[in-house]
Each structure stands twice: as structure tokens, then as C-alpha cells.
Amino acid sequence: xxxxxxxxxxxxxxxxxxxxxxxxxxxxxxxxxxxxxxxxxxxxxxxxxxxxxxxxxxxxxxxxxxxxxxxxxxxxxxxxxxxxxxxxxxxxxxxxxxxxxxxxxxxxxxxxxxxxxxxxxxxxxxxxxxxxxxxxxxxxxxxxxxxxxxxxxxxxxxxxxxxxxxxxxxxxxxxxxxxxxxxxxxxxxxxxxxxxxxxxxxxxxxxxxxxxxxxxxxxxxxxxxxxxxxxxxxxxxxxxxxxxxxxxxxxxxxxxxxxxxxxxxxxxxxxxxxxxxxxxxxxxxxxxxxxx
Amino acid sequence: xxxxxxxxxxxxxxxxxxxxxxxxxxxxxxxxxxxxxxxxxxxxxxxxxxxxxxxxxxxxxxxxxxxxxxxxxxxxxxxxxxxxxxxxxxxxxxxxxxxxxxxxxxxxxxxxxxxxxxxxxxxxxxxxxxxxxxxxxxxxxxxxxxxxxxxxxxxxxxxxxxxxxxxxxxxxxxxxxxxxxxxxxxxxxxxxxxxxxxxxxxxxxxxxxxxxxxxxxxxxxxxxxxxxxxxxxxxxxxxxxxxxxxxxx
Ligand SMILES: Nc1ncnc2c1ncn2[C@@H]1O[C@H](COP(=O)(O)OP(=O)(O)OP(=O)(O)O)[C@@H](O)[C@H]1O
Ligand SMILES: [Mg+2]
Numbered sequence: 001x002x003x004x005x006x007x008x009x010x011x012x013x014x015x016x017x018x019x020x021x022x023x024x025x026x027x028x029x030x031x032x033x034x035x036x037x038x039x040x041x042x043x044x045x046x047x048x049x050x051x052x053x054x055x056x057x058x059x060x061x062x063x064x065x066x067x068x069x070x071x072x073x074x075x076x077x078x079x080x081x082x083x084x085x086x087x088x089x090x091x092x093x094x095x096x097x098x099x100x101x102x103x104x105x106x107x108x109x110x111x112x113x114x115x116x117x118x119x120x121x122x123x124x125x126x127x128x129x130x131x132x133x134x135x136x137x138x139x140x141x142x143x144x145x146x147x148x149x150x151x152x153x154x155x156x157x158x159x160x161x162x163x164x165x166x167x168x169x170x171x172x173x174x175x176x177x178x179x180x181x182x183x184x185x186x187x188x189x190x191x192x193x194x195x196x197x198x199x200x201x202x203x204x205x206x207x208x209x210x211x212x213x214x215x216x217x218x219x220x221x222x223x224x225x226x227x228x229x230x231x232x233x234x235x236x237x238x239x240x241x242x243x244x245x246x247x248x249x250x251x252x253x254x255x256x257x258x259x260x261x262x263x264x265x266x267x268x269x270x271x272x273x274x275x276x277x278x279x280x281x282x283x284x285x286x287x288x289x290x291x292x
Numbered sequence: 293x294x295x296x297x298x299x300x301x302x303x304x305x306x307x308x309x310x311x312x313x314x315x316x317x318x319x320x321x322x323x324x325x326x327x328x329x330x331x332x333x334x335x336x337x338x339x340x341x342x343x344x345x346x347x348x349x350x351x352x353x354x355x356x357x358x359x360x361x362x363x364x365x366x367x368x369x370x371x372x373x374x375x376x377x378x379x380x381x382x383x384x385x386x387x388x389x390x391x392x393x394x395x396x397x398x399x400x401x402x403x404x405x406x407x408x409x410x411x412x413x414x415x416x417x418x419x420x421x422x423x424x425x426x427x428x429x430x431x432x433x434x435x436x437x438x439x440x441x442x443x444x445x446x447x448x449x450x451x452x453x454x455x456x457x458x459x460x461x462x463x464x465x466x467x468x469x470x471x472x473x474x475x476x477x478x479x480x481x482x483x484x485x486x487x488x489x490x491x492x493x494x495x496x497x498x499x500x501x502x503x504x505x506x507x508x509x510x511x512x513x514x515x516x517x518x519x520x521x522x523x524x525x526x527x528x529x530x531x532x533x534x535x536x537x538x539x540x541x
Contacts, residue, residue: 164390164391164394167387167390167391170380170382170387171380171383171387171391174381175380179391180342180362180363180366181340181342181366181372181374182366182395183362183363183366183444184363184394
């Protein structure tokens, strides 16, 4: 592999890594607020992409497709929580997790019935003229994906670290009863978290659709990659999730270069298994699930 | 101000509070003493709405509280300092205090003023405002728990065993602060196992046993009561220490 090829693989890794990172953040935010692993997270990304494509076919400008898809999937995510997860509160977290698996099948089937079996593209946000970075080239959409992902991650970080409501959500995650005694509604935190993670997933879906097409079945693999990335970063650790996402994307892309494209998906799962065997707490280490 | 009438509460099928009456007047400190498992914490949880009543009623200035959610009770400025402090361990001191103001973030005195007041009461908290709450000493944690509650500008403060696990000298400090707050007009319901120090602070006291109130009197009355002395000041009541192990469990 020449250096130019290497650079090209890294760039492609960062692009898919951005989507894995946003999906992983979704897993992590839901997990720390509720202890639920939302296995419909990947389908949310898919729904975002499909919604964006549909709105574009309806003649809306791209920015409106983006906002529309984000809003619709946020509502779908809250709806899933209300209908499939909340009623199972008393049955325990494991039952709720299984409900998210059920929801993911429903979303996939519904998407197939609505949009058919063929994957569709979305036009790039700003043209297709490749841009040179060193001696590698990227399409402008790559910069959109990476740039918007960074914006989303920074915005989320500021929200969770600096705002009172973000702090309230973190408080809820460590001690729900104490949070209620401060007047923080746990219900509202849960609804908010599902809306937010739905929105982030949809944003990822719309961003990536111009590069890799989107079809009803794409959610499963995106979800599993996102889950692998979240585990890599230590589930419940948002910074780890973002790093895990980029790391996974890059390793996967290099793997394609060194080994073969046929093994692309397998690489993610080999990494996932290695992490689970060797460092169950994730690469970021110590911060395992720890609740009072 | 606060009125509890014949309240009953159960965990599952097991009733823990068997019909309690309690009236708290504005500006007073009332203490509830009792052995482990008497139902003291359950009583405070029932007032805050964490435990739903299976009978009776709770009213604040005539408004029914027992039908409200925890968040709604908190917004009426009935604020609890729960047993074991229940701080947000990984969050900083400043963040814990900020969350204390959550229920009154848009009302009342500006949050920065409240923060100043809490830091004036507990200067140790200001020195450690960037530190994670879980790494504070026991005494500092209790100060933070009280400070966090004060950030909500309580009308009534519900305190569940603030002396638990603390050295006597720290307990004295904390109780001195509580007295100051009361002199400024803050009403309190104080649950304690340390009957002596609780009664020294409170105006009135109630003795709880197995989910019932068995004695109610002024603090002086209870301090002078031979039965209370025997059971709740066991070790210090000289010859009657034997009776203490019976009731004190
Ligand atoms: N969550 C719960 N589920 C079931 N039973 C409970 C629960 N919490 C308390 N109890 C029971 O209710 C009774 C009263 O408990 P409570 O915590 O109110 O006592 P307490 O007077 O505060 O005791 P302590 O002084 O040890 O704090 C006890 O018998 C206890 O076992
Ligand atoms: Mg108790």
C-alpha cells in the first residue's frame, strides 16, 4: 500500500467512522439514561436516510429534507419508547431491550413496504467535484459528513456538560430518585433522550445517503457497527463512543485495503469480540456501568 | 402549615405506616425519633410523594399533596435531604448545587445569590466546588446535601438522619447551622436516631414505633420522660441500659 492509498483509506474510514460515531453516541445516551441498549438505533439511521430521500423526491430543498427527516425520526423514536418500552418498565431492562429488537424488525419491515427493496441515493449537499487532500481526493459530501458530525458531537458535549438540563440528565443517570427529589422528571428525561437520539441518528442517515445509498435493510449493519463502536469506547461513555466510531471506521477501511473488501463487515465483529474478551469495559477503561 | 391525617403506606402488601397524624406549624422544628425500621424514612418519603399513600391525606396550607407527583411536591418547596445524602457522586459540588436549584430555576432569588448564601453557611463547599461530590468527606457530603436542598429555597426542609455516620463535632456544627436556618424562619421536620441532639434542636418531638406514633410532646417533655430516657438514651441512662437494648433494636 502506498502512502497515497493509505491516506485514501483513512479518509474513507473517517467518513464511515462519523456515522458509526453518531450511532454509537445514540446507544450511549440511551444506555446511560435508562440502562437500555436500543437495538433499533441503526434502523433510526436508515429511517432518517429514507425520509430524507422521500422528502427530496417530493421536491423539498436539501436543508428542508434534513430538518424534516430529523423531526420525523425524533417523533418515531419517542413513539417507540411510549408504545414498546415504557409499558414494560415493570418487566425489567432485559425485556425492554428485547422490545427494541422487536421494534427494529417492525421498522425494517415497514420501510420495505413503504419504500420497496431497492436502495436509493440522495444528491450530495454541494456538488460532486472531488477535492484534493494531499494526493488523495474526497467528494465534498465527505467533508459534510465529517464536519456535521463534529458539529453534532461538540453541540452535544456542550449541552450535557454546561446546560442545567444536560446536568439534570447526567444526575438522573447516576441517581434517579435523588434527581426526582430535585424536581427533575425522570419521564421527561427519558422522552427527551429518545427524541434526541432519534434526531442524531436521522442526521447521520441523511448525511451518509448521498455517499452510500440507503435501503430498508441498511439499518441492521449500521446498528451493529454503532453498537461495536459504543462497546469499543466503553458503553455509557460518550467520548469513548465517538472515538470508538472513528477507530472502527479507520480500522475497517485499512482492513479492506490490506485484506479484502469481502471481509469489511467481519472486521468490525472481530474487533467487537476482541474487546469483549480482553477489555470488557471498553478501550477507555475504568468507567464500567456503575450506578448507586 | 403541613398536615398529615391518618396516613397509611405500604411496600407491596406489607403496611409500614399504620395511620399517623402530624401537624407542623410554620417556623417550627419537629423531630421524629424512633428505632431502625420504625418507618421514619417511609414517613418522609410519603410526604415527598416517593411512596404513595394507601390511606389518609397530606395537605400543605390546605392543598392536598398526596395526589401530586414528586416533582409537583418539590415545586411546592417541600424539600428533602434524604437518608444517606443521595448526592450525584460523579458530578461536581457546583453541579450538585445547581441541580438543587432546578425546581426553582426561573423563580425566586437569583441562583447566584442563593449560591453565595450556601457558600457563606458552608465555606468548605466553596473551596471544593470543582471536586466530585463522591470524593468529599462524610461531613462535607452532608453539608452539600443540605446546601443542595437550600438551593431550592425550601419552605419546609425534611431531613432524614443528617447526623448519620458523622463525628460528634461535625454533627454539632451541622445542627448549629440548622438552628440558624430555623431562626431565619425555615420550618423543619427532622428524623433522627440520635434522640438527644435532635430534641436539643427541635421544639416538639414524636416517638415512632413500628409505624405508629406512640408519644408526642415538647422537646423538654420528652427529654424529661423516663421512658424516653430509658429507651433512646440507653447507654447514658445509667442503670437502665438494659431496657435500651429492648426497644432500641
Ligand atoms: N423499598 C422497600 N421495600 C420494602 N420494604 C421496605 C422498603 N423500604 C423500607 N421497607 C420496610 O419498611 C419498614 C420501615 O422502614 P424505614 O426505612 O421507613 O425505617 P426507618 O425508621 O427509617 O429506619 P432507619 O432508622 O434504619 O433508617 C422496615 O421494616 C423496612 O424493612
Ligand atoms: Mg431511615
